[in-house]
Each structure stands twice: as structure tokens, then as C-alpha cells.
Amino acid sequence: MKKIEFGLMTFADMAPETVPGKGISAHRRIQHLLEEIKLADELGIEVFGIGEHHREDYAVSSPTTVLAAAAAVTKNIKLTSAVTVLSSDDPVRTYQQFATVDLISGGRAEIMAGRGSFIESFPLFGYDLSNYNELFEEKLELLLAINRSERVSWSGSQRKPISNLGVYPRALDGQIPVWLAAGGTPASAVRAAKLKLPLMLAIIGGMPSNFIPFINLYKKTAWENGTSAEELQVGINNHVLIGEDDEAIADAFFPHYARMMDRVGKDRGWQPMTRQQFEFMRSERGSLMVGSVEKVVNKIVMEHEMFGFTRFMAHSSMGTVPHELVQKSTELYAKEVVPQVKRRIGIR
Template sequence: MKNIEFGLMTFADMAPETVSEKGTNAHQRIQNLLEEVKLADELGIDVFGLGEHHRDDYSVSSPTTVLGAAAAITKDIKLSSAVTVLSSDDPVRVYQQFATIDLISGGRAEIMAGRGSFIESFPLFGYDLGDYNELFEEKLELLLEINKSEKVNWSGKLRAPIHNLGVYPRAVEGEIPVWLAAGGTPSSAVRAAKLKLPLMLAIIGGMPENFIPFINLYKKTALESGTSAEDLQVGINNHVFIGENDEEIADAFFPHYAQMMDRVGRSRGWQPMSRQQFEFMRSKRGSLIVGSVEKVIDKIVLEHEMFGFTRFMAHTSLGTVPHELTMKSIELYGNEVIPEVKRRLGL
């Protein structure tokens, strides 16, 4: 069996600031975030991913800045975006910033590129939502070209061309690992496969089994596109929270999770989350991996049976859950969940 990596990711959620123009809550949230990534590194967790948002309920609009800080206080953990909203960014700057993280960390930077699940960055940076798909395709093409070649010749429709210019600094090994993040549309699976990029699938609702055809499409297309079975990389990302007692951690986590999902869902037409819905989501067939160590282990092993993933990302540190509960969850993930999952999978 291939080696499997286990990671953590977060969007660095926070309560919106209570005092206009001040950054008090964001300051504390980022201090907590750096404690989380330092603990993850000390526990031997493989990867830490950080999201990008431009809203008052998230503290990180510049993942590369925080990942650079994390690079300086960690030794082994890989440091990734989760995701870089590439459509509203510039691929030259994206490569330069991640190359800088790579140099600080000694070769531990990764890019997870995606279109993002929120659209606030488009008007903020002056992009037309009518170009949503074309922006991503064009900028991904340019990013991959920069990653591959020091000197770049490129032209497209929505960005000025580059004529034989160098992009510096270069990463430790020149190229930075790039993953493509997806939410489940078949076109995303096909795009990642044809570009020979590892795929990261976020499963935050419904039943994981419904995504089996999506992962199978990716694998089939990747093999047909020349990727060897040994080189196939598939990542799965779930919302995860762990406690020592199943019911107690569910009771402690539910109010924060429901508040967060309801806040996001108001703009998307979702119904408010009930406790009944929450309990179904964390049942065996649901997408939410919340509960005791044993329950979390069982669900991760089940998802491996479904998808054969090579990387599992636990999206933790969700909503406004108290920091001490998050740190305990990370500790249980690193010390108890990961070793037992590996044992059951024969790793």
C-alpha cells in the first residue's frame, strides 16, 4: 500500500470584531492558529493547510503571510494553502510568495489551488464574476508554467502576457507541489486528471459514498492521461472534531458548528441546522467526523475503503470552538487517531 499522509487544515474562523476598525479578535485568532500548527508539527502530523477569505468572520486573507510565520516555528510539517483563490490572485505573486515560504521552511511549501467557495475576492480585487471559469483556467495554466520554468513565455485573454521573463526567487527544488481543490463537479476531476495534478476533494455535506463516482472518474481519467497508478494522489477533506467522550464532545461542538454553518448558509439558502441533522451528519454514513477517538478512527478507515485516498485532511478549528478544545482535538488526532488508522490500514 502507498504511504498515506494525514494533515490538518483550517479557515481560521473567528467572531467578527466588536470594535470597528480594530483587529483585536484577529490578533488572538492568529496567535492561536500558530499554536495549532506548532502543536501539529510536534505531533508529527504531515501537512497543515490554511484557507483564504476576505470576510469579517475569518482572520486570514493572506495565507502566505501566516504560513511564512509558521515556517519559522516548525521543523517538519508541510505548509499548504487550503485554498489559494487563484482566480482573483496573480500567479506570479502566488509562485513568489510560496517560493519564499519554501525557502524559509527548507522545502516544505505546497499550493492547493482552487476557485474558492466564496466570491467576495472578485469585486474586492476588480474581477468580473462573468469570467469565473476562464479566470481560473487561464491563471492555473500560467501558475503551472511558472512552476515548471524559470523563464516564462505566456499569453492569455484576461492577463497581460509575459515575454521571456524570469520569476524569482525559485523554490528549493524549483517546483512547488500543486494540488487542485474541488467540490465535486465532474469537470474539476477531469481537469485535475488531465493536468496530472493531485486532487483534493472537500466533503462537508451529504454522504461520502455519493462522491465515489467522482473519485473514480478522476482516477480513470488520470490513468488514461498517462499518470501511473503509483503516482496517483487523492486527498479527502472532512470537518473533524475529536474528544474523549463521544456525547460530551458532540454537545460541546454542536452550538459552535451550527452557528458557523448557519452563518455561511444564510447566503446560500440553507435551512438552519438542527441537532437531528447534526447527529445524522456524524452517523456512520454522514460527512461529519465528530466524536470519540474510536468513532473518528472508524469513519476515516471507512472513507479509505471508499476512496483509497493518499492524503486525509482533517478540517478542524471550526467556528468559534474554544481554543483549548481545538488543541485537545489536535492532540488526540496526532497521538491516537493517526497511529490507529495506520495500524488498521497496515501502514
Template sequence: MKKIEFGLMTFADMAPETASGKGFNAHQRIKNLLEEIKLADDLGIDVFGIGEHHRPDYAVSSPTTVLAAAAAVTKNIKLSSAVTVLSSEDPVRVYQQFATVDAISGGRAEIMAGRGSFIESFPLFGFDLNDYNELFEEKLDLLLKINKEEKISWSGTLRAPIHDLGVYPRALNGELPIWLAAGGTPTSAVRAAKLHLPLMLAIIGGMPSQFAPFINLYNKFALENGVKPEDLQVGINNHMFVGEDGEKTADEFFPYYAQMMDRVGRSRGWQPMSREQFEFMRSPEGSLMVGSVEQVVEKIIYEYELFGFTRFFAQASMGFVPHELTMKSIELFATQVIPEVKRRLGVN
């Protein structure tokens, strides 16, 4: 029987601090986040991912720190970044930090590497945006080499070379799982396929069917480059919020979602989100999974028929939604949505 993994992820949105130089809101948001991860673990969800940002409206700039805290209070759930902005990180430190989370968790750490759709980390850490693509390619090459070899020799153009040095500690089970995150750029699909890396696609707008050629491209190149059909791994990520009554849930969630999308969209030239646009995204073939258990089940199955994914990631902790509503959504996802999807698809 086929297996699909179901996961949750978050960027840990928070209201910017009201007291200059203080971290009161971050303290509460991270406390809530650890409760979300523990609940997900208790309810049998497979994986939890945490994003990296360097802005006043997100609480986590260091995913590995929060994942390490989560590792100490969970038992089974896999713990991943979502994503690690590899272009502005040092691959040696990335590997070391995740190997440490791996040690704390007993082998449950994963890396999801991406170029990042937010660019604030580049000037913060002294990187030139003109090197955006080259930074990612070079650092991914180094990270993959470190993951496979205890002692490495490596040279590039944007980082000092390494001459026969070991990187420690090592992952518990030999290598860390590394996923490549993408937003739909064909070159990302081809890169992941050629490197034999699992691919995670974020669908945060438009129609999911628009992304079918992207996944088909990844599958085609992966198979041509020696990946066995049974080893193909594709993940899909959608925004999700589940309630017991579909329309009530939509009414409850819309103000928070519109506020979040408008906040992000202001710097990208997006128009303010209307209720009409929100409802279009909630439609059966839209990208937004907001509504009743049955509505969300139907949309996950629809996307499975489009993509044949092996992992479904729900971004289910978004905006300034009250913590208790997020916890209820996670509970419904774990106890009702996932079992029904598995039953109807005939998967483990």
C-alpha cells in the same frame, strides 16, 4: 508498505471585530493558529493547510503570510494553502510568495489551488464573476508554466502577456507541489487528471459514498492521460472534532458547529442546522467526523475503503470553538486517531 499523509486545515474562523477598524480578534486568532500549527508539527502531523477569505468572520486573507510565520517556528510539517483562490490572484505573485515560504521552511511549501466557494474576492480585486471559469483556467495555466520554467513567455485573454521574463525566487527543490481543490464538480476531476495534478476533495455535507463516482472519474482520466497507478494522489477533507467521550463531545461541539454552518448558510439559502441533521451527519456513513477516537477512526477507515485516498485532511479548527478544546482535539487526532488508523490499514 503504502503511505498515507494526515493533515489539518482551517479557515481561521473568528468573531467579527467589535471595534471598528481594529484587528484585536484577528491578532488573537492568528496567535492561536500558530500554536495549533506548532502543536501539529511537534506531534508529527504531515501537513497543515490554511484557507483564504476576505470576510469579517475569518482571520486569514493572506495564507502565505501566516504560513511564513509558521515556517519559522516549525521543523517538519508541510505548509499549504487550503485554498488559494487562484481566480482572483496573480499567478506570478502566488508563485513568488509560496517560493518564499518554501525558502523559509526549507522546502515544505505547497499550493492548493481552487476556484473558491466564496466569491467576495472577485469584486474586491476588480474581477468579473462572469469570467469565473475562464479566469481559473487561464491563471492555472500560467501558474503551472511558472512552476516548471524559470523564464517564461505566456499570453492569455484576461491578463497582460509575459515576454521572456524570469520569476524569482525559485522553489528549493525545483517545483512546488500543486494540488487542485474541488467540491465535486466532474469538470474539476477531469481538469486535475488531464493536468496530472493531485486532487483534494472537500466533503462537508451529505454522504461520502455520493462522491465515489467523482473520485473514480478522476482516477480513470488520470490513468488514461499517462499517470502511473502508483503516482495517483487523492486527498479527502472532512470536518472533524475529537474528544474522549463521543456523546459529550457531540453535545459540546454542536452549538459551535451549528452557529458556523448557519452563518455561512444564510447567504446560500440553507435552512438552520438542527440537532437531528447534525446527528445524521455524524452517523457511521455521514460526512461529519465528530465524536470519540474510535468513532473518528471508523469513519476515516470507511472513507479510505470508499476512495483509497493518499492524504486525509481534517478541518479541525472550526467556528468559535474555544482554543483549548481545539488543541485537545488536535492532540487526540495526532496521538490516538492517526496511529490507530495506520495500524488497522497497515500503512506508514
């Protein structure tokens, strides 16, 4: 059986600053975030991912900066973005920054590239949203070219060409693992498969079973394009919070989760989240993994049966969930959930 990795990720949500122009809330949130990564490393979690956002309710706009800080205080854990909004970034700088994290960490950096679920970065960095798809496709192409070769010649329609220029520094082994992040659009599955990139799917609502055709499309296209079953990598990401008492952790989590989902959904036309909807998402068929160790183990095993994932990322630090609950969830995840899942699916 292929190796299966278990990781954690966060968007570093925070309460907006109470004093305009000050970074008090962001300072506190980033300090807590570094504590979360350090604990995950100490407990043997294999991967930690940090998202990129440019809003007042998220603390991290530059994942590589925080990953570099984490690299200096950890020993074994892989450090990845989750995601890098590549459409509004520069692929040269993206590679350089992750290569620097890779050198600090001794070869533990990864890139999870995506288009992102928010659009604030486009006007902020001067990009036209009408070029949304073209920007991502071209910049991903350039990033992969830089990753493959020290010297690059490239041309496209969204930026000036590069003619046989070197990109430095290089990562410790030259190349950095690049994953493609997706939310379920079939074109994303086909793109990742044709480029022979590992795929990370975020399941943050509805029923996981709805995504089986998406993963099957990725696998089928990957095999048709020369990726062997042994090489295939599929990642799944769910919202996760674990407690010793199933109902108690649900009661503690619901107000924070509902506020976060309502805040995000306000601009997207979502209805306010009800406790009934929350409980459906927590049920056996739902995507939300919030509850006891047993409940979370059962749901991760179910998703492994559905998707055959090689990496599972638990998104545990969400909204304004207290830091102490996140740390306790991490301990239960590492010490109880992951070992039980591994036993259930037959890996040591």
C-alpha cells in the same frame, strides 16, 4: 502500499471584530493558529493547510503570510494553502510568495489551488464574475508554467502576456507541489486528471459515498492521461473534532458548528441546522467526524476503503470552537486516531 499522509487544516474562523477598524479578534485568532500549527508539528502531523477568505468572520486573507510565520517556528510539517483562490490572484505573485515560504521552511511549502467557495475576492480585486471559469483556467495554466520553468512566455485573454521573463525567487527544488482543490464538480476532476495534478476533495456535507463516482472519474481520467497508479494522489478533507467522550464532545461542538453553518448558509438558502441533522451527519454514513477516537477512526477507515486516499486532512478548527478543544482534538488525532487508522489499513 503508497505513503499516506495525515494533516490538519483551518479557515481561521473568528468572531467578527467588536471594535470597528481594530484587529483585536484577528490578532487573537492568528496567535492561536500559530500555536495550533506548532503543536501539530511537534506531534508529527505531516501537513497543515490554511484557507484564504476576505470576510469579517475569517482571520486570514493572506495564507502565505501566516505560513511564513509558521515556517519559522516549525521543523518538519508541510505548509499549504487550503485554498489559494487563484481566480482573483496573480499567478506570478502566487509563485513568488510560496517560493519565499518554501525557502524559509527549507522546502516544505505547497499550493492548493481552487476557485474558492466564496466570491468576495472578485469585486475586491476588480475581477468580473462573468469570467469565473476563464480566470481560473488561464491562471492555473500560467501558475503551472511558472512552476515548471524559471523563464516564462505566456499569453491569454484575462491578463497581459509575458514574454520570456524570469520569475524569482525560485523554490528550493525549483518546483512547488501544486494540488487542485474541488468540491465535487465532475469538470474539476477531469481538469486535475488531465493536468496530472493531485486532487483534494472537500466532503463537508451529505454522505461520503455520494462522492465515489467523482473520485472514480478522476482516477480513470488520470490513468487515461498517463498517470500511473503509483503516481496518483487523492486527498480527502472532512470536518473533524475529537474528544474522549463521544456525546460530550458532540454537545460541546454542536452550538459552534450550527452557528457557523447557519452563517455560511444564510446567503445560500440553506435551512438552519437542527440537532437531528447534525446527528445524522455524525452517524456512520454521514460526513461529519465528531466524536470519540473510535468513531473517528472508523469513519476515516471507511473513507479510505471508499476512495483509497493518499492524504487525509482533518478540518478541526471551525467556527468559534474554543482553542482548548481544538488543541485537545489535535492531540487525540496525532496520538490515537492516526496510529489506529494506520494499523487498520495496514501501514506502519
